[in-house]
Amino acid sequence: MRQVARCWPRVLLGALMTLSPLTLGGPAMGQGGPAARGMHGATPFEQQLAMLDAFGLDKRPLQQAPRGVDAVVWAASIPADNALTPERVALGRRLFFEPRLSADGTVACATCHDVTKGFTDHRPVSEGIKDQLGRRNAPTALNAAMLTSQFLDGRSPTLENQARLPIINPIEMGMPDEASAVKALAGDAEYQRLFQRAYGRAVNFDDIARAIAAFERTLMLLESPFDRYLAGEKNAISAEAEKGWVLYNGKARCQTCHPFNLSNPLGSDGRFHNVGVSARHQKFEELATKALELLEKDASIHALDRLALETDMSELGRFMVTRNPTDIGGFRTLQIRNIGVTPPYMHDGSMQTLWDVMDHYNKGGEPNPYLDGGMEPLALSEEEINQVVAFLFTLTDARYAEENQRQMERQQEIARKKRPFRDEAMAFGRRLAFEPVKKEPRP
Amino acid sequence: MYAKRVAIGALLWLGCQTGSGAGQTPRARSERAPTEETVEVKLCDDRTTTTVPKDMPPTRENGQRVADSLMSQWKREHPNQAWEMKVTQSHPTIPPPADNRKVLEGAQRTDQTYALFTERDVLTWERETLKLVQEGARVFHDAEAMEGTIGVSCDMCHPDAANTHPETYPKFQTQLGRVVLLRDMINWCLEHPVKAPRMEPDDPRMRALEAYIIAQRKGVTLEYGKH
Numbered sequence A: 001m002r003q004v005a006r007c008w009p010r011v012l013l014g015a016l017m018t019l020s021p022l023t024l025g026g027p028a029m030g031q032g033g034p035a036a037r038g039m040h041g042a043t044p045f046e047q048q049l050a051m052l053d054a055f056g057l058d059k060r061p062l063q064q065a066p067r068g069v070d071a072v073v074w075a076a077s078i079p080a081d082n083a084l085t086p087e088r089v090a091l092g093r094r095l096f097f098e099p100r101l102s103a104d105g106t107v108a109c110a111t112c113h114d115v116t117k118g119f120t121d122h123r124p125v126s127e128g129i130k131d132q133l134g135r136r137n138a139p140t141a142l143n144a145a146m147l148t149s150q151f152l153d154g155r156s157p158t159l160e161n162q163a164r165l166p167i168i169n170p171i172e173m174g175m176p177d178e179a180s181a182v183k184a185l186a187g188d189a190e191y192q193r194l195f196q197r198a199y200g201r202a203v204n205f206d207d208i209a210r211a212i213a214a215f216e217r218t219l220m221l222l223e224s225p226f227d228r229y230l231a232g233e234k235n236a237i238s239a240e241a242e243k244g245w246v247l248y249n250g251k252a253r254c255q256t257c258h259p260f261n262l263s264n265p266l267g268s269d270g271r272f273h274n275v276g277v278s279a280r281h282q283k284f285e286e287l288a289t290k291a292l293e294l295l296e297k298d299a300s301i302h303a304l305d306r307l308a309l310e311t312d313m314s315e316l317g318r319f320m321v322t323r324n325p326t327d328i329g330g331f332r333t334l335q336i337r338n339i340g341v342t343p344p345y346m347h348d349g350s351m352q353t354l355w356d357v358m359d360h361y362n363k364g365g366e367p368n369p370y371l372d373g374g375m376e377p378l379a380l381s382e383e384e385i386n387q388v389v390a391f392l393f394t395l396t397d398a399r400y401a402e403e404n405q406r407q408m409e410r411q412q413e414i415a416r417k418k419r420p421f422r423d424e425a426m427a428f429g430r431r432l433a434f435e436p437v438k439k440e441p442r443p
Numbered sequence B: 001m002y003a004k005r006v007a008i009g010a011l012l013w014l015g016c017q018t019g020s021g022a023g024q025t026p027r028a029r030s031e032r033a034p035t036e037e038t039v040e041v042k043l044c045d046d047r048t049t050t051t052v053p054k055d056m057p058p059t060r061e062n063g064q065r066v067a068d069s070l071m072s073q074w075k076r077e078h079p080n081q082a083w084e085m086k087v088t089q090s091h092p093t094i095p096p097p098a099d100n101r102k103v104l105e106g107a108q109r110t111d112q113t114y115a116l117f118t119e120r121d122v123l124t125w126e127r128e129t130l131k132l133v134q135e136g137a138r139v140f141h142d143a144e145a146m147e148g149t150i151g152v153s154c155d156m157c158h159p160d161a162a163n164t165h166p167e168t169y170p171k172f173q174t175q176l177g178r179v180v181l182l183r184d185m186i187n188w189c190l191e192h193p194v195k196a197p198r199m200e201p202d203d204p205r206m207r208a209l210e211a212y213i214i215a216q217r218k219g220v221t222l223e224y225g226k227h
Helices: A008-022 A045-054 A072-077 A087-097 A164-168 A180-184 A189-201 A204-215 A225-230 A240-247 A284-297 A300-311 A312-316 A353-360 A382-395 A398-419 B002-009 B060-077 B119-140 B182-191 B204-215
Strands: B038-042 B047-052 B171-173 B176-180
Touching: A072 B119, A087 A189, A087 A204, A087 B204, A164 A180, A164 A300, A164 A312, A180 A189, A180 A204, A225 A240, A225 A382, A240 A382, A240 B171, A284 A300, A284 A312, A284 B176, A353 A398, B002 B119, B047 B060, B119 B204, B171 B182, B176 B182, B182 B204
Parallel strands: none
Antiparallel strands: B038 B047, B171 B176
């Protein structure tokens, strides 16, 4: 449990850990649970739940907007038929950790959105049932409640809609259909009781998704050193990070796509941009031609879900949803809250460190015909890159402080050895995109 | 000191300082002349003056007395000038920002990610704009937030920001002897009747004051240079 932030007393934690099997209940959680059969790399759920308990998220009054969020915008983001209640949140929490919602009982939401890993899996791409790998990196489920669309191509409009898809995606949780998921829980007397209490109905698929969404709305982690700094506590972040914040708003141009304000505190504009991540290894035109043929036959959300997770067409991003040529290779701006603890980065998990991310932006992204107009070489010096990175590490919620520190050291170590995306000639405009790379002496 | 503390930090965190920061700042008492028995207070016109005892507590009541004394002199000298003087409101009325819902109507452009707007975008614009204006209203009504030293705040002479005429800027201000922007005039008034230090143009309080003053004139025709 080293990931738990120092401020949470160990005694309390110990007590919670002994309690958690009780609060968990469910037969699949015990000895016969996924731990025994291989967790696809996830931290044991008991341990995840203990960490979650220590976060104290259940102490926030559900009728209030979370700290750092505009109350009016928050209220507008909650659907009328799924008002937050403690019963719904409790049910959703249980379902989030419920491997019985997967075909072979080894995968739950928490497998890929692991509490101890900032609600990601720390893998380039995720692994579902039968150890199958997908094509996309799992973004964090933290703060997802404030996103204006779900998934990197925005194919899903809401949390309620999003939660339905992984359960029946063949390479994630792999249930053959929605009815099978309901059947897996419907015989359980405890679930019957919990569904009745939460929604006044028997177990059904819509409410499974609703309850999970309600639980996710409690996962708002927006209390970082940077927030304390903005509130006037000047020493909450280092002088280096402070310079990084100025660059973020100015020379580095991050604010354009990653804006912060109370109405939208995640650092995502919710728009789709081709920042040239997939351009490195794709032939967009060939893929797009193939995609148009397939989508002609079936453009349902389930078809989109499978194409995004199982095929090369994943790299077409938003184009799959809109079939609009300007959306080729466009992905929804990822939030950068808690960014320090959610590596690797980008939709394909292709960047191991925040230094890699900065190298990518510094050279203006990977050139391609669909590159967003907001991308251009930034001419940031090494010192300036370090400043922006230092700033990015201040965006991690205090509850992940220890993991953030560990990640920073780990990433620093990796970046010292290799910086695969670094291209100073392009960053400083000494070489144009079409010119061949020449070996340059290090400055 | 306050300005420096927030200058970098809150530079672009528009309006997010609501309810924090300014109120906790130590007051700049050193602004007062240390040896005199009284302090001279000048009006925004740079002519009308009054004096207050050096050790007058900077309460709202005292501030209002100073403001009233200055204004009664000024009104005597400008009998023909229309000056709106309603009861000062502690809960300022703020007209809502423009309704931008229209951008969501009909078919939106789909060929440009930057030109595609959502309900959330529109709500974000509205809330963030309103919050900056609300913060401005708070500062405008709060001598302490402006680090004023004699308890005078802007609303005491400009109820609901009346008579501030933001729509006439830029214009030549004779007090300042040059063409000025609204913020220059705000700074002038801060130094003069309010007896507060000037604010940096990027000071979040200055940005908020400007926002509030402009918002109060919603619908008025822009006529720069008008006297």
